[in-house]
Amino acid sequence: MTTLTLTNILGAAALALVATAVAAEADPSPNPVLTLRVEQIEQAQGRLMIAVFSDGESWSGGQPAFTASAAVEGSEVELELGAVPAGEYGVKLYHDVDGDGELDTNLVGIPTEPFAFSNSAMGSFGPPAWEAAAFGVGEDNTVHTISFR
Amino acid sequence: MTEMSRRHALTLFAAVGGAAGLGAPVRALSGDPIYEAFQANARNDPWTLGVRDAPASGFDGEARRLHGRLPRGLSGTLYRNGPGRYSRQDWRYRHWFDGDGFLQAWQLDGNRIAHRGRFIETSKWQAEEAAGRFLTPAFGSMPPDAGGLTGPDDMNVANTSVMMLNGELLALWEGGSAWSLDADTLQARGPRRWGSGLDGVHFSAHPKVEPETDIVWNFGQDAHGGRLVLWKIGPDGTLLDAGLVDEIGTGMIHDFIITERSLVFLVGNLHHERLRLPFLDGFAWRGDVPMTAIAIDKNDWSQRRSWDLPPGFLFHFGGGWEERDGTIRLDAALSPNADVILEDVRDIMRGVPWAGNSRMQLVTLGARGHFRIETPGDGLAEFPQVDPRYTGKRRQYTWHVDWTPDQARGATAIARRNVLTGAFDHYDHGPGVYVEEPLFIPASRRSAEGEGWIVHTALNAEARATELHVFDALNLSAGPQASWRLPYACPFGFHGCWRG
Numbered sequence: 001m002t003t004l005t006l007t008n009i010l011g012a013a014a015l016a017l018v019a020t021a022v023a024a025e026a027d028p029s030p031n032p033v034l035t036l037r038v039e040q041i042e043q044a045q046g047r048l049m050i051a052v053f054s055d056g057e058s059w060s061g062g063q064p065a066f067t068a069s070a071a072v073e074g075s076e077v078e079l080e081l082g083a084v085p086a087g088e089y090g091v092k093l094y095h096d097v098d099g100d101g102e103l104d105t106n107l108v109g110i111p112t113e114p115f116a117f118s119n120s121a122m123g124s125f126g127p128p129a130w131e132a133a134a135f136g137v138g139e140d141n142t143v144h145t146i147s148f149r
Numbered sequence: 150m151t152e153m154s155r156r157h158a159l160t161l162f163a164a165v166g167g168a169a170g171l172g173a174p175v176r177a178l179s180g181d182p183i184y185e186a187f188q189a190n191a192r193n194d195p196w197t198l199g200v201r202d203a204p205a206s207g208f209d210g211e212a213r214r215l216h217g218r219l220p221r222g223l224s225g226t227l228y229r230n231g232p233g234r235y236s237r238q239d240w241r242y243r244h245w246f247d248g249d250g251f252l253q254a255w256q257l258d259g260n261r262i263a264h265r266g267r268f269i270e271t272s273k274w275q276a277e278e279a280a281g282r283f284l285t286p287a288f289g290s291m292p293p294d295a296g297g298l299t300g301p302d303d304m305n306v307a308n309t310s311v312m313m314l315n316g317e318l319l320a321l322w323e324g325g326s327a328w329s330l331d332a333d334t335l336q337a338r339g340p341r342r343w344g345s346g347l348d349g350v351h352f353s354a355h356p357k358v359e360p361e362t363d364i365v366w367n368f369g370q371d372a373h374g375g376r377l378v379l380w381k382i383g384p385d386g387t388l389l390d391a392g393l394v395d396e397i398g399t400g401m402i403h404d405f406i407i408t409e410r411s412l413v414f415l416v417g418n419l420h421h422e423r424l425r426l427p428f429l430d431g432f433a434w435r436g437d438v439p440m441t442a443i444a445i446d447k448n449d450w451s452q453r454r455s456w457d458l459p460p461g462f463l464f465h466f467g468g469g470w471e472e473r474d475g476t477i478r479l480d481a482a483l484s485p486n487a488d489v490i491l492e493d494v495r496d497i498m499r500g501v502p503w504a505g506n507s508r509m510q511l512v513t514l515g516a517r518g519h520f521r522i523e524t525p526g527d528g529l530a531e532f533p534q535v536d537p538r539y540t541g542k543r544r545q546y547t548w549h550v551d552w553t554p555d556q557a558r559g560a561t562a563i564a565r566r567n568v569l570t571g572a573f574d575h576y577d578h579g580p581g582v583y584v585e586e587p588l589f590i591p592a593s594r595r596s597a598e599g600e601g602w603i604v605h606t607a608l609n610a611e612a613r614a615t616e617l618h619v620f621d622a623l624n625l626s627a628g629p630q631a632s633w634r635l636p637y638a639c640p641f642g643f644h645g646c647w648r649g
């Protein structure tokens with residue numbers, strides 16, 4: 001019995017980056033536009049804090065390719081992340097319910113604010129594997145949906 | 150597990166197609182060998198009624214009086230908690246402790262006993278009821294296609310114990326939150342919130358109440374971090390203090406004792422070694438290191454004393470106290486190894502009985518760092534209980550279930566041992582009546598230690614029904630003063646509490 005410590009579940013360092021806006025610069029090239037759709041948000045307040053990774057190495061403790069955030073005003077958020085090169089991406093996000101810019105954790109370090117990953121994949125003692133969370137962006141504009149359970 | 154029951158297990162196991170897949174996640178497509186083994190054993194052994202799935206809608210019934218009358222003054226509700234759901238879609242958990250919490254309320258009223266059983270509507274229970282299958286990893290099992298976890302309460306089964314706190318009923322687990330219930334309707338309100346930063350923090354299943362103050366002490370174990378969470382809660386249910394204590398070690402801790410000055414832990418030799426799922430698989434026996442006893446100062450959690458003891462494992466203490474010179478005396482149901490949690494309770498899931506190997510032992514933790522361990526009797530023992538008015542104080546009595554190693558299906562007797570004199574009082578219901586935790590209920594607030602009743606439930610395998618027996622707590626050998634029987638058999642529970 002005892003404990004399940006979800007150590008560093010989101011790779012907290014990466015998400016501590018307080019993103020202000022879409023980090024990908026407006027790009028005149030024909031890169032596809034990646035839009036994130038987030039569903040089943042329980043509380044209509046605070047912000048979604050989003051980190052986007054473009055390879056498995058950075059996913060496992062490295063820096064995100066870019067970050068973003070969006071205000072939460074209902075149970076769903078749709079956010080255009082901008083034009084990105086075709087390729088594989090993975091998203092880590094949390095709902096900063098109290099808007100303090102941090103992923104709140106309890107006394108033993110377990111997150112107490114909702115979090116989710118691309119493909120709505122789930123980990124157990126940390127983020128899911130890159131293979132479970134990675135999704136492809138091809139030549140067309142892409143909407144990727146993530147659901148809080 | 151004794152050699153006899155191990156052979157028995159292997160024989161039964163061979164009969165249902167061999168050991169393939171034991172303990173590993175198995176897709177139900179090809180037939181789950183554990184589920185099938187249980188079905189086969191359940192056909193022949195009515196003891197398995199105690200580890201069968203309870204109906205999802207629970208139980209509502211009235212017990213029939215077999216003999217005797219309820220003693221005057223014994224009026225209230227016995228709540229008992231334990232695992233009640235082990236299988237979905239013909240796939241069965243591998244470990245007894247995985248089952249969803251099933252709460253029973255035995256209402257003793259005049260000369261009637263009404264009984265209700267309800268599953269505790271945890272988040273896990275609700276999600277899995279809706280899905281019709283197991284969705285999350287369990288303590289000792291990985292169901293097929295189990296998902297991930299966002300935190301321990303995702304897999305919280307609230308199945309271990311139950312307590313009353315200022316009119317609120319709390320169903321207790323140990324890997325996450327206590328689950329708050331309405332004590333009358335048994336409906337779940339959700340995980341108990343204690344305050345900022347404490348959501349989902351481990352809250353163990355054996356809180357202790359200081360008799361003079363009604364202050365509740367508890368702990369939670371972060372075995373991976375080798376640390377404890379300590380909880381101090383007021384009688385009105387408000388948090389007085391909570392904090393971390395580091396460098397406790399990684400041995401599994403299920404219970405503790407309080408004394409007037411200290412919080413005392415035995416850190417046994419089943420050590421957490423790595424984070425993995427199922428969670429229990431991250432533990433391993435380490436016989437090369439001592440079991441440690443740690444006494445933490447109630448008033449200053451940074452102050453501690455410790456003792457190195459021979460290797461061991463335990464779930465439960467009777468009680469303990471501290472003498473003026475700092476010597477701590479305690480009794481506990483100690484085992485020489487962790488077979489019970491690593492092997493025996495897995496056997497139960499196949500419908501194979503277990504013998505167990507825990508004995509009541511008296512441990513003296515000397516003021517100058519020495520220790521003494523005595524084993525006062527021959528019998529096996531579990532589920533020790535004390536008069537709650539003597540929690541943390543020098544006292545005489547421990548009640549427990551009692552059996553011998555040749556009783557492969559476990560205890561049929563209850564016993565009272567005087568920890569000061571060694572005197573022993575005992576009643577054996579005889580073959581086929583498998584007894585559960587004997588709970589002591591004082592006759593009155595002012596009565597002397599032990600003056601009151603022992604109430605316990607039992608599975609009568611022959612009658613295929615669960616019974617409730619009431620004893621004069623100071624005269625067990627006279628037999629039950631009154632006995633009652635339900636028209637059905639309930640799953641075995643772990644622990645209970647009394648609401649007078």
